[in-house]
Amino acid sequence: MIYFMTKKTKTAITPTRSENYPEWYQQVIKSSDMAEKSPVRGCMVIKPWGYAIWENIRNVLDGMLKATGVKNAYFPLFIPLSFLEKEAEHVEGFAKECAVVTHHRLEKNGEGGLIPAGKLNEPLVVRPTSETIIGDSFSKWVSSYRDLPILINQWANVVRWEMRTRIFLRTSEFLWQEGHTAHTTREEAVERTHLMLDIYAEFVEKYLAMPVVKGYKTPAERFPGAVDTMCIEAMMQDKKALQAGTSHFLGQNFSRSSGIIFQSASEQEEFAWTTSWGVSTRLIGGLIMAHSDDDGLVLPPKIASAHVVLLPIFRKPEEKTIVMEFTENLSNELKQIFYHNRRIEVEIDTREIGGARGWDWIKKGIPLRVEIGPRDIAQDSLFVGRRDQGHREKKSIKREEFIKTIKDILDEMQANLFERALAFQKDNTVLIDTKKEFYDFFIPENIDKPEIHGGFALSHWCGSENCESQIKTDLSVTIRSIPVNTKKENGKCVCCGKPADKRVVFAKAY
RNA sequence: CGGGGCGUGGCGCAACCUGGUAGCGCGCCUGCUUUGGGAGCAGGAAGUCGGAGGUUCAAAUCCUCUCGCCCCGACCA
Numbered sequence: 001m002i003y004f005m006t007k008k009t010k011t012a013i014t015p016t017r018s019e020n021y022p023e024w025y026q027q028v029i030k031s032s033d034m035a036e037k038s039p040v041r042g043c044m045v046i047k048p049w050g051y052a053i054w055e056n057i058r059n060v061l062d063g064m065l066k067a068t069g070v071k072n073a074y075f076p077l078f079i080p081l082s083f084l085e086k087e088a089e090h091v092e093g094f095a096k097e098c099a100v101v102t103h104h105r106l107e108k109n110g111e112g113g114l115i116p117a118g119k120l121n122e123p124l125v126v127r128p129t130s131e132t133i134i135g136d137s138f139s140k141w142v143s144s145y146r147d148l149p150i151l152i153n154q155w156a157n158v159v160r161w162e163m164r165t166r167i168f169l170r171t172s173e174f175l176w177q178e179g180h181t182a183h184t185t186r187e188e189a190v191e192r193t194h195l196m197l198d199i200y201a202e203f204v205e206k207y208l209a210m211p212v213v214k215g216y217k218t219p220a221e222r223f224p225g226a227v228d229t230m231c232i233e234a235m236m237q238d239k240k241a242l243q244a245g246t247s248h249f250l251g252q253n254f255s256r257s258s259g260i261i262f263q264s265a266s267e268q269e270e271f272a273w274t275t276s277w278g279v280s281t282r283l284i285g286g287l288i289m290a291h292s293d294d295d296g297l298v299l300p301p302k303i304a305s306a307h308v309v310l311l312p313i314f315r316k317p318e319e320k321t322i323v324m325e326f327t328e329n330l331s332n333e334l335k336q337i338f339y340h341n342r343r344i345e346v347e348i349d350t351r352e353i354g355g356a357r358g359w360d361w362i363k364k365g366i367p368l369r370v371e372i373g374p375r376d377i378a379q380d381s382l383f384v385g386r387r388d389q390g391h392r393e394k395k396s397i398k399r400e401e402f403i404k405t406i407k408d409i410l411d412e413m414q415a416n417l418f419e420r421a422l423a424f425q426k427d428n429t430v431l432i433d434t435k436k437e438f439y440d441f442f443i444p445e446n447i448d449k450p451e452i453h454g455g456f457a458l459s460h461w462c463g464s465e466n467c468e469s470q471i472k473t474d475l476s477v478t479i480r481s482i483p484v485n486t487k488k489e490n491g492k493c494v495c496c497g498k499p500a501d502k503r504v505v506f507a508k509a510y
Numbered sequence: 511c512g513g514g515g516c517g518u519g520g521c522g523c524a525a526c527c528u529g530g531u532a533g534c535g536c537g538c539c540u541g542c543u544u545u546g547g548g549a550g551c552a553g554g555a556a557g558u559c560g561g562a563g564g565u566u567c568a569a570a571u572c573c574u575c576u577c578g579c580c581c582c583g584a585c586c587a
Binding site for chain 2 (some may be wrong): 031097
């Protein structure tokens with residue numbers, strides 16, 4: 001192998017994305033101080049810098065949900081085992097990953113330890129999702145068609161005992177919102193399913209700056225118990241797909257099992273039509289993998305934990321007074337500005353001057369870094385670095401100008417991130433029509449240590465579950481969705497060659 | 511749960527093969543120096559070597575068991 005003299009650029013994160021993507025992901029989280037592993041297997045501690053992102057997601061999305069008439073409520077963490085047993089497919093889907101509470105007391109074991117005691121008559125399952133317990137409530141709340149629709153959401157934690165966990169992407173416990181609605185007609189429920197998917201897509205694209213593909217899941221990928229599952233899929237920088245949100249049309253399955261029955265205008269007893277939909281802390285994992293670079297986290301301004309960090313620079317004590325006063329004043333002024341309904345959030349870092357201080361904030365992904373020293377103050381200007389640009393591309397900006405344009409700068413960054421992600425997604429989305437080309441696309445050159453490869457393949461699928469599972473077995477590639485905007489186009493199934501009338505999205509997935 | 515890899519100060523790693531009681535870089539603390547693009551020098555704090563057992567005069571090192579993490583697979587938001 002030939003090595004050129006080009007000295008490798010020093011990156012804040014090792015390894016880089018191309019060297020080892022999964023390890024890079026871990027390091028970005030560690031060095032941004034967003035979250036850390038906990039003593040509990042598969043569970044994470046979300047630290048303030050990471051939790052702030054979740055709070056921002058929650059605040060924005062909560063408003064968007066409420067704007068469609070949804071109201072928040074809260075249901076129990078514990079679900080009686082008998083509730084889960086009511087919907088056959090639903091149980092089957094979740095049975096393998098349930099945490100079960102069987103006792104309600106601890107007793108001394110005589111050796112300084114404790115043992116569970118007080119066995120429960122009926123075990124309680126820590127909710128993996130709440131269709132059954134919310135369905136039980138709905139059945140009591142509904143008697144007439146006049147009681148419908150019911151539009152409920154809850155922000156909660158859920159537990160799914162996963163075999164393999166990955167911080168933010170798949171943890172045993174995670175935070176989410178789950179919406180549950182009940183309607184008089186099939187049409188209205190289907191419409192709600194679409195509406196919520198649209199809201200998720202809008203939110204993820206406009207706030208998280210992640211372009212998504214809206215689509216339908218195949219039967220094999222459907223939510224257990226759903227008639228139809230819709231999803232938004234985003235492409236990560238390793239070209240894998242991430243399901244960023246789902247919206248389910250549950251038909252009458254859950255109203256049958258929970259007894260959500262209403263009397264219609266024509267005096268008939270009917271089962272309600274229900275939906276459920278959710279997004280989770282997984283979005284934060286997606287955010288990281290969609291935008292971050294080899295210097296660490298990159299946060300879209302609209303959702304960032306904070307917008308700007310002020311880095312005062314002074315050497316002599318007499319400078320300190322001037323610089324700190326200028327900094328405090330600037331901070332107070334910036335905090336008066338509203339950026340997309342949220343005050344500009346300012347951090348001030350008074351630690352010792354040095355490159356390392358600035359690099360910490362680069363690794364934390366804060367959109368703007370503002371250096372303030374005596375020379376800047378003399379010119380009434382600031383030295384500003386943007387996270388979406390190289391770390392050397394800092395510019396001097398007049399203070400007034402900065403205050404006047406900070407919203408525009410942040411909006412421009414937000415737009416840049418989206419455009420960049422969209423271009424990446426487009427560059428790595430290809431039409432594939434032959435089986436050979438399809439397999440070549442998804443097989444890495446180096447099997448032992450796979451390089452970043454693949455992407456979204458838009459290919460024809462005959463609709464058979466055999467072909468779907470064959471491809472999954474061969475390549476660990478799955479049908480991410482049948483896009484809502486897919487057009488009729490005659491072609492051949494990329495697996496079996498039989499006629500098919502539309503393309504679906506194939507990809508490796510998280 | 512199967513296959514592979516790895517557990518050593520906060521982070522990243524070395525020492526392990528060939529046993530002799532732990533070292534490096536970054537970070538952290540103190541002091542001095544320094545011209546605002548990842549500062550220099552000096553001093554300092556911090557480690558049950560993942561855990562348990564065994565072999566041995568002696569174990570991070572060898573053996574057995576165990577726990578956890580990461581990657582690949584099956585499952586999933």
